[in-house]
Amino acid sequence: MVDFFLNALPILNRILVAGIAITAFSLLLHALTFSLRERVARVFALILGCIVLITVTDGLASTANDLWEAEIWLRVQWVGTALLPAAYLHFSDALLSSTGRPSRGRRRFAVRANYLLAAGLAAAVSLTNLFITDITQDGGLAHLRAGPYFWVFIAYAVPILGWTGINVVRAYRRCQTSTSRRRMIYLMVGSLAPGMAAFPYLLMLGSISALHPLLVRIVLMQANLLVAGLLVVLAYATAYFGVAYSDRAVKGRLFQWLLRGPLVAAVALAILVLSTYIFKRIGLPDSRLILVAVVVGIVLLQFAITIGRQPLERALFLENRSEREEIRRLQWLEERLLTGADLRQFLESLLAALCDLTRSPAAFVIEWHNEGTAFLAGVGPRAMLPLEADLTTLPKPEVLEYIPGAGSLFRWGGYWLIPLHGPDREEMIGLLGLAAITERLELTPDQRESFGRLTERAAGALADERLQRDVLASLNRLMPDVEKIQHLSAAARYGQAALLAAPAEGGPVEADLADWVREALNHYWGGPKLTGSPLLTLRVVREELDRHDGNTVNALRAVLRRAVERVRPEGERRFTSEWLLYNILDMKFLEGKRVRDVALRLAVSEADLYRKQKVAIEELAHVIAEMERQSNEPATDYEVVG
16 A cells, blocks of 8 residues: 555656646736736746746656756756745835835845845856755655755845745735735735745755655645645735736636636646556556547536636625626626627518518618618618618608508608617617518518517617617716726725825826827727727717717717817918828828828828828827816816806
8 A cells, every 4th residue: 555655646746746837837927917017916927937947847857767867957946946035025025015115225125136146046056066966866756965055045045034024014014904904814825835835845854755755755745735725825815916907807817717727737737647657557558548538638627617617706706696696697798798790680680581571672771860870781782772871861751551560661762661669669769671562562461460570679679779889888988987996996905095095197198198099090990999999988088978879989089080170270271381290190090091192192202201190199199188188177167146
């Protein structure tokens, strides 16, 4: 039995070390992807980089073919161990700064000095025998021995780690809310993980590993399990720094990242190692079933994650039933939200069914709103569909008959028209048209019933789309305020509650604003840089929403047009130098003319046009910034009643 465990535990321990490396690397990517601008996250990424180096080299050394190769990897491993104390001190300094206690110069100097000292130690450890010396093997476990000056490294690392602990405790005392204190406790406990991962167990245990190999392997396995768990706790506590998202979003994103990345990779590696070991024991060392087992395991695990992730997130991260129901409704809305393409596809299906029912060669749906009409969908030959210009001046139709379920049937030129009404049956929201093939629409009673159901569904789709548009317009008005609350909440999480009383910022930096304006102008007539532009959050754009039925894109276009008009000089339009900036903005972006045509019309080279275009966009950004400042200024005109 002892021999079985002596053979099995090294394999399990290698899987655990590889799992720690995979987890650390995944969390490193998470920190670099979502929180790179936050100093705490950047330093945490450096600590994770040290852990990745330590665990990867540990795994390579344990599977090396000879002691010479193992010694190379173990010396590289000590580079990460030597750098870790300095990274710990840097991390504690970042924590103190994030809780409102920035360095006055001394901590910053100490951090930089420690990095220089750690770099020197790393070079000495990897290239000389002063701190660690030749490799040895005890109980089947290879490790380096302590050198004559190993005590110097201990004398350096212990005070630095003690100073780090003091800084973390100071950061904890500066936290003012129960939530921030709880997360700081998680961080204090989780910060043990890097130190435990780098601790030289075998170097310290010495000959004990030869006398009690099973006990040492069990200790190593338990330590690695604890490191993996504490590492996740540390990543969870660090994920909240500098992130302007709700707690639920932070937890859910990290949870999904861990499921899709480290869990799947670690399970696949475990299946590969264990199946290789099992097939080797039964005499099939190169069986292709090993790859089959790995692929099946990955697919089944991904299937389980896809099915169970959302219910598991709701059960773990939402405290009460009402919150779970709200999130479930939001997820349902996200999955079933009707886009313009979805509505058009559904209407085209309805129109095709109506054409089959009535033998009409063409059909169309027109939306009817306050600003006029809009062609939504049509089927049949394009020549038989009405033009956009025809929709602006619809003549008075001629009433033909009344069809139950569909309503009154009208005749307009060569079309049969059916008005589409909203749920209250009073407001007309659209028109359904069919190309007329006879003077009157001849249908059997069953066909009339089907005709009525199809028109009702078309009206229902239009009504739902209009209601959805109102909901999205409300969300567009709400989003900037919600985002502002999230940013303030993130800034005040760890002892900086005074920021909540600070005055609001005046607006975006004009350097960023110029980039946003340029991207929005390039996609002025449609594109992701317009529909997803950060300019949509400006107050001056939100004020335009009511004039454009909540359509944020049209509101942004209106603001851009208004800003371009402010660039326009006074007087009649000319093609002189003083009109150059306005002409570039108007002709190239608002009118959409080609660069060559604009350059010819303005009598400039294309290279000069691009230089002047940059100046014009910067001027336009300045105008929009001024419009935003005026929009944020409180009103000073008062009406006197009396």
